[in-house]
Amino acid sequence: xxDFAIEPELHVRAGRFETRRQWCSPGLVLRSLDxxxxxxxxxxxxxxxxxWDGVLYRLEAARIQEEAYDAANSxxxxxxxxxxxxxxxxxAVCPADHPDPRALLASRNTEWA
Numbered sequence: 001x002x003d004f005a006i007e008p009e010l011h012v013r014a015g016r017f018e019t020r021r022q023w024c025s026p027g028l029v030l031r032s033l034d035x036x037x038x039x040x041x042x043x044x045x046x047x048x049x050x051x052w053d054g055v056l057y058r059l060e061a062a063r064i065q066e067e068a069y070d071a072a073n074s075x076x077x078x079x080x081x082x083x084x085x086x087x088x089x090x091x092a093v094c095p096a097d098h099p100d101p102r103a104l105l106a107s108r109n110t111e112w113a
Contacts, residue, residue, distance in 0.1 A: 030075075
């Protein structure tokens, strides 16, 4: 397995569990497929669940970017289904950063009929 980056990174709400290298605490951030596989390995061992085994298999089997993307999305879906995914708020668009600040402000100031 190559170390592909996970974009956007996954913020995980999880209790403490042991991986081979360290103890993980709540607020874990998964930035690469290797980190995700290590996390999934711990969850598969802890929960003894076929869904985690399947996600772990996909993470470990990824060899190309497309497979890595699909594996990360499988993990994201399982984390969301088990209420372990922490959704990060998106930054608000600053009018000065918008390509046409007047259009952005005009769209906010429209009156409803």
